[in-house]
Amino acid sequence: MFSRRKAPATSTLRQQIGARVAARLDADPAVVRAEVTGAQVYYRLDFLDAAQCDTLIAMIDANRRPSSLLSDRNDPGFRTSDSCDMNRYAPEVQPIDEAIAALLGMAPDYGETLQGQRYAPGQHFRAHHDYFHDTESYWQQMQASGGQRTWTTMIYLNDVADGGATWFPQAGFKVAPRRGLLLAWNNMNPDGSPNELTLHEGTAVVEGTKYIVTKWFRERSWLKR
Numbered sequence: 001m002f003s004r005r006k007a008p009a010t011s012t013l014r015q016q017i018g019a020r021v022a023a024r025l026d027a028d029p030a031v032v033r034a035e036v037t038g039a040q041v042y043y044r045l046d047f048l049d050a051a052q053c054d055t056l057i058a059m060i061d062a063n064r065r066p067s068s069l070l071s072d073r074n075d076p077g078f079r080t081s082d083s084c085d086m087n088r089y090a091p092e093v094q095p096i097d098e099a100i101a102a103l104l105g106m107a108p109d110y111g112e113t114l115q116g117q118r119y120a121p122g123q124h125f126r127a128h129h130d131y132f133h134d135t136e137s138y139w140q141q142m143q144a145s146g147g148q149r150t151w152t153t154m155i156y157l158n159d160v161a162d163g164g165a166t167w168f169p170q171a172g173f174k175v176a177p178r179r180g181l182l183l184a185w186n187n188m189n190p191d192g193s194p195n196e197l198t199l200h201e202g203t204a205v206v207e208g209t210k211y212i213v214t215k216w217f218r219e220r221s222w223l224k225r
């Protein structure tokens with residue numbers, strides 16, 4: 001059978017979130033817009049200090065479990081890291097959680113639970129989009145929990161001796177882990193449709209262990225009010 005590809009849905013709400021967050025990041029003297037064509041990508045050096053990074057690393061080590069995958073495909077080799085949910089009300093986590101939201105100007109309750117991830121040598125997260133695909137079976141459920149993912153923020157908690165870069169093969173850039181570095185990108189295009197160029201991969205760690213925290217922001221509140 002031939003399948004006809006529908007034009008990706010544009011969205012005024014996602015368009016507004018994209019523009020508002022970008023304007024805020026552009027106005028922040030500590031934030032740099034990466035020279036990437038076709039996607040809104042920003043970074044902030046030393047967003048967390050060494051002590052904050054070490055605290056989060058210890059929490060990840062204490063609570064990690066094999067990472068799961070939100071997909072209808074069952075591919076055990078796709079994401080081989082460990083993950084853990086960081087309790088947003090824990091006294092060590094809450095200020096960081098709120099600082100990430102404040103950096104973007106997003107309400108904290110739009111953010112999913114901060115997720116810790118740990119990659120040992122050989123572990124990776126294959127190329128994927130962070131936005132939800134409306135063809136997948138989870139789509140309806142995601143509508144009830146804040147809708148589409150808009151911005152992603154990731155913080156590298158340590159330097160990695162070799163490997164572990166985040167690679168955007170279509171947008172054409174790679175970010176090497178660096179302690180305290182926050183990376184943020186808009187998963188949507190300026191018109192609010194999903195931006196395919198945000199495809200990215202957590203490349204395999206070669207030497208050392210990689211620790212990160214990721215927060216995905218939705219288009220509406222993720223927390224039940």
Ligand SMILES: O=C(O)CCC(=O)C(=O)O
Pocket residue numbers: 117125130164165166167200201202203212214
């Ligand atoms: O580990 C990385 O560099 C990428 C992680 C990632 O893509 C994610 O958490 O969504």
Ligand SMILES: [Fe+2]
Pocket residue numbers: 128129130200
């Ligand atoms: Fe991702």
